Amino acid sequence: MTWELFLLFFQQSLMSGLVTGSIYALLALAMVMIFNTTDVPNFGQGEIFMVASYIALVLLVFASVPYLVMIPLTLAAVFFGGAIFQRLVLKRVALARGASVNLVIATLGLSYFLKGVMRQTGIAEVPRSFPALFPTDSVSIGMATATVQDFAILGLALAAMAAFFLFFHFTRTGRAMRAVGMNPRAAILVGVDIERMRWLVWGLSSAIAALAGILISPKLLMTADMGIVVILGFAAAIVGGFTSLPGAVVGGFVIGIVENMVGLFVSSKAIVVAPFLAIMLVLLLRPQGLLGGKATAKKV
């Protein structure tokens, strides 16, 4: 490989990695939020992402809603969907002395439920493509090429992450959510209504997954199985330590860039295994994740 080619591949994989990585980062963020406050990895997130993308598609294409209206409508619908699932199902499972394995199975149930419902509607019968929300003209940065749409995806995802950072640090509700994640007993003691925080977190997390769906769908072929992308969000969350929100973001970009580098430098067939390689390396060298803090034993 010539130096020239190396530079091209390097820059291109960095560029593409940042774009897909921003989506993985959003998905990982959504995952970690839920894990922190309700102690359950949400295996239904892929299908929330999928259903949200179809809701957006239906609104945009079938109902001809302008996309400035479609986006808030979709986010709101998915927010309430997630919140209702927590209130209606998870809360009851937890009350019925649910061990965390029961909660996990409940989220798996959500995944099958949503996929089944989507198949029933018939919309997902044929693969569909989502209309581009932004121009797909090429732009060059250095040696790398990307589209205006790519920049829009990256920009909007970063803006959403910044908004969440501000929300978690500078609002009363955001701070209370972090408090619940760190120490639920102490949170109750200072007056945080943790049940309320839990459904709010499910709603917010689902809305983030929906945003990720709306942003990336124009670059994907939509099928009822598109939720599989969330596996990469899982990978990103693990790389970041699974309890750290900044870690989730870093993990997302790491997975995105590693994936693209492997695709260009090794082989496009190796892309599928790249994230798992990254997970294994992180787990071997830094089991608590890149930003997971010190591994400490929990007080009983």
Next chain:
Amino acid sequence: MNAPASLLAIENLTVRFGGLVAVDHVSFEVKPGSIHALIGPNGAGKTTVFNCISRFYQPATGALRFGEHDLLTKPRHRLAELGVARTFQNLELFGELSVFENVLIGTHSQARRTGWLDLFRAGNRPGEHRDRIEHALEQTGIADVRHVKARALDFGRQKMLELARALAVRPTLLLLDEPAAGLRNREIDALDAMLVKLCRTDGLTIVLVEHVMQLVMSISDWVTVLNFGTKIAEGTPAAVQANEQVIDAYLGREQADV
């Protein structure tokens, strides 16, 4: 309406864990503005009583009245708003947050309730409550470490931080579970002065569970003694120290000579 003579009234409180009766028909009252100690051997049910007051346990029978409120009808996250704060025997801090942020979260219950808008408003900004937070940090002597992460503090300061966070709740009733445990003598003296000041100057009512008798006897206005889940005595520190039953069950014979 007559002002009630007691701020906190516990009547016939019974708590069972399976077949074990942890607290058995315990009644006592706490006068407003007093320091009330709850003492007794390990396993006597002191912390269990605390956990009932702060609604972590549901008692089998009994009544809990705080001012005009029937506590057993209140959800536990409402207690802070009503003015009940507590500390734990095993510290319960937000380890990853700074000292300042820990205390800031203590003000959570005081932000104006605005329903849905509340989700996005920047309420609970440090500015809104800065004076109270600063005051709590000063009172507990940890103002100089405000930017340090809670988990990085030494044990004594972690205890003070938990107390500062409880003060930020702006309580009328402060429940302290073994505040002196693990502290050095110098720190206990400081705690002694601090609690007396909170009570006499700021008008707080304090209930504490404590094994450090030097502290209990020096600051308490009233002492309730539990043994195996039942109340065996109560009275002024001097009366309790002279009580035969208390000496047998808890203080021991030698204590009288100390």
